Amino acid sequence: MQKDILDSSLYAAIVINTPLNKVFHYLVPLAMHDKITIGKRVRVYFGKRKLIGFCVGFSNQIDYDITKVKPIVEIIDENPLLSSDMLAWTNWISNYYGCAWGQVLDSALPSAVKKRKRPLKKKLPPELSAEIVKEKNQNLILNLHQNTAVKSIISAVNQQKYKTFLLHGVTGSGKTEVYIKAIEEVVKIGKQAIVLVPEIALTPQTVKRFASRFENIAVMHSDLTTAQRANEWQQVYQNNADVIIGARSCIFAPTSRLGIIIIDEEHETSFKQDEAPRYHARDCAIKRAYQENAIVVLGSATPSLESFYNAQIGKYTLLELPERVSHRPLPKVNIIDMREQFKQFKRMTIISKPLEDAMHKVLMRNEQIILFLNRRGYATSANCPQCGYTAKCKACEVSLTYHKREDKLICHYCGFSIMAPNNCPDCFLPGIKFSGYGTQRVEEAVKMLFPDKTVTRIDSDITIKRNRCEEILNDFGSGNIDILIGTQMIAKGLDFANVTLVGVIAADGALHLPDFRASEKTFSLVSQVAGRAGRGEKGGSVIVQATLPDHYSIKCVATHDYISFAKNELETRKLFSYPPFSRLLRVVVRGPNEDKTRAFIKDIHNKINALDVVKRGVLLDFTPCPIAKLRTDFRFHFVFKSPGVSIIQQIINEYSDILKSKSDMYVAVDVDPISML
Numbered sequence: 001m002q003k004d005i006l007d008s009s010l011y012a013a014i015v016i017n018t019p020l021n022k023v024f025h026y027l028v029p030l031a032m033h034d035k036i037t038i039g040k041r042v043r044v045y046f047g048k049r050k051l052i053g054f055c056v057g058f059s060n061q062i063d064y065d066i067t068k069v070k071p072i073v074e075i076i077d078e079n080p081l082l083s084s085d086m087l088a089w090t091n092w093i094s095n096y097y098g099c100a101w102g103q104v105l106d107s108a109l110p111s112a113v114k115k116r117k118r119p120l121k122k123k124l125p126p127e128l129s130a131e132i133v134k135e136k137n138q139n140l141i142l143n144l145h146q147n148t149a150v151k152s153i154i155s156a157v158n159q160q161k162y163k164t165f166l167l168h169g170v171t172g173s174g175k176t177e178v179y180i181k182a183i184e185e186v187v188k189i190g191k192q193a194i195v196l197v198p199e200i201a202l203t204p205q206t207v208k209r210f211a212s213r214f215e216n217i218a219v220m221h222s223d224l225t226t227a228q229r230a231n232e233w234q235q236v237y238q239n240n241a242d243v244i245i246g247a248r249s250c251i252f253a254p255t256s257r258l259g260i261i262i263i264d265e266e267h268e269t270s271f272k273q274d275e276a277p278r279y280h281a282r283d284c285a286i287k288r289a290y291q292e293n294a295i296v297v298l299g300s301a302t303p304s305l306e307s308f309y310n311a312q313i314g315k316y317t318l319l320e321l322p323e324r325v326s327h328r329p330l331p332k333v334n335i336i337d338m339r340e341q342f343k344q345f346k347r348m349t350i351i352s353k354p355l356e357d358a359m360h361k362v363l364m365r366n367e368q369i370i371l372f373l374n375r376r377g378y379a380t381s382a383n384c385p386q387c388g389y390t391a392k393c394k395a396c397e398v399s400l401t402y403h404k405r406e407d408k409l410i411c412h413y414c415g416f417s418i419m420a421p422n423n424c425p426d427c428f429l430p431g432i433k434f435s436g437y438g439t440q441r442v443e444e445a446v447k448m449l450f451p452d453k454t455v456t457r458i459d460s461d462i463t464i465k466r467n468r469c470e471e472i473l474n475d476f477g478s479g480n481i482d483i484l485i486g487t488q489m490i491a492k493g494l495d496f497a498n499v500t501l502v503g504v505i506a507a508d509g510a511l512h513l514p515d516f517r518a519s520e521k522t523f524s525l526v527s528q529v530a531g532r533a534g535r536g537e538k539g540g541s542v543i544v545q546a547t548l549p550d551h552y553s554i555k556c557v558a559t560h561d562y563i564s565f566a567k568n569e570l571e572t573r574k575l576f577s578y579p580p581f582s583r584l585l586r587v588v589v590r591g592p593n594e595d596k597t598r599a600f601i602k603d604i605h606n607k608i609n610a611l612d613v614v615k616r617g618v619l620l621d622f623t624p625c626p627i628a629k630l631r632t633d634f635r636f637h638f639v640f641k642s643p644g645v646s647i648i649q650q651i652i653n654e655y656s657d658i659l660k661s662k663s664d665m666y667v668a669v670d671v672d673p674i675s676m677l
Helices: 084-097 102-105 127-133 144-161 175-188 200-213 226-237 248-252 281-292 305-310 340-343 355-365 439-449 466-477 519-532 552-558 563-574 594-607 612-615 645-654
Strands: 011-016 023-027 041-047 049-059 163-169 192-196 218-220 243-247 260-262 295-300 316-319 333-336 368-372 381-383 402-403 408-409 418-420 431-433 455-458 482-485 499-506 541-546 583-591 623-630 632-644 666-671
Touching: 011 041, 011 084, 011 102, 049 084, 049 102, 084 102, 084 281, 084 645, 084 666, 127 552, 144 163, 144 175, 144 260, 144 316, 163 175, 175 192, 175 200, 175 260, 175 295, 175 431, 192 248, 192 281, 200 243, 200 466, 218 226, 226 431, 226 594, 243 248, 248 281, 260 281, 281 295, 305 316, 305 563, 333 340, 333 355, 340 355, 340 541, 355 368, 355 499, 355 541, 381 402, 439 455, 439 482, 455 466, 455 666, 499 519, 519 541, 519 552, 519 563, 541 552, 552 563, 583 594, 583 645, 594 632, 612 645, 645 666
Parallel strands: 163 295, 163 316, 192 243, 192 260, 218 243, 260 295, 333 541, 368 482, 368 499, 455 482, 499 541
Antiparallel strands: 011 023, 011 049, 041 049, 381 431, 402 408, 408 418, 583 632, 583 666, 623 632
16 A cells, blocks of 8 residues: 555554654545655654654554544655665564664664755765775785685675675684675675674774775764764765765665675674664674675674574574684783782782883884773772772762873763862871772873883773874874774774784773673683784784683683683583573663662562563562662663573563653663673
């Protein structure tokens, strides 16, 4: 039933961006019959308000009182913004993740597109254009393993049937060149490619690499201006882009001839959105490719255990790149036991003696160094040595981090800040003690050790200014920076031939977190940052500082042994029935009153526990979240372990009333949660 139905009793199914996961029906006025189509937006009355919704279907009859059906007020778009395929896919996302369809549709469009702003004239930034002229049409020769992987992917591309590959390649093995060769074949047959990268910081390097090989590219990520995002979306919508590159939300790119989706560093947790709709871009990509008969390539040196397991059982096809390009060796990894350093020097050291010595040697050869610490700020806490006072955020109840340059104590969750006190606020003892260390303190220590060298820090405090991250990385690539200190944004994807030493300051910090993925995250992060060393002809080495050097996640990093780590970790996961041997539903309740919030989640938990379907899984008891208070709200959660996702979807869809927010308390439903904090 389409627009050619000219009966006055034509009703449009409209999806509106509200928490209600419902489709509403509106009467289509006769004058609009030849203008309205599926995928266009319309303006309608919702109660007393005028709201915008998407037309997702039509019918001639409805099963309730037609006298109460309101007419559509206005058709907004001249052309449909979303295709039928996109509507079906976004509806799947809604059902799978237990969120409103309207929320998903709203996420699918940049704000400027929704506001119908006129796109800018297409123009690449000057620095990008210069780089394209410099790498243009570079065609690298593949090694045996790369060639085998490319042939397998191209064979699937030419069949134009859905298939997912897991490309497991060690750092520096040339995964990007495999992507490019596969995409070249996709473009030849008139199809498009979507390339997802986990960090916005990686996007400029990725864009330059792909722009040197493809004429028509589009870039989609949140660091662009509103007008730029609208412009790039329009380029894709108008079929003017063959390759679309971006972060998580790029999976919503409106491609009409999708051929392949590349997900680089597929293990990265940033592909999961932490607010509604709580989708995972990797899993959504696989569903979209299945629906549109496209190919998916998941690439990583440290694949997620879910993807690795799927490859082991034959759900995905495993492709391996076991060695670096040009037969370059993987960097030698030396593990430093920081407990022994403490015994030797009788104090906490940020830079161990072996790391300091190695840095001297590297700098004497005019080579470069990357130092990694996944904590920003100067000190992680401010304490009184006399009365035990600890400075905490009143809104979040987490320790405030000391930022020396600003002389402030800052909450990294809500942004609250106060000037750092000189005296203890409780007992008035002079001299607050700042404990622990972040990237600011590492920067200070390194500058004291190497005063004649250029030292630069890169973290979210530094890169608030637009394009600052790209500027720093360009300077580093040009050799203007000797030592680069950073958080996880420098841990993957960066390729600098003159980096011959990587130092990991505190490798095992995440192992202490109450999260079943703590070991996996530690192994992946340390392995990835270690892989930044020795990517050129000079080779390289890695020094990993740890207080738990015998933990298997650290020991496997030392030997670059992903397989042993994965087997060990999978055994533990199976023993305790965690993914990939189960599917998880996490329910979080937050509210301003602790007792009421606890009572509310207890009621939800009891109702869920009474369902027959829950007996097929394991429902864990509710507890305060590890971060028990966030932005003035108290937080409680529970987890349901299910043998399959269908049980979770049944709970969400059939018993949605149980999981509804009420008054001042909010319920978050998270399917396949990544973080347990």
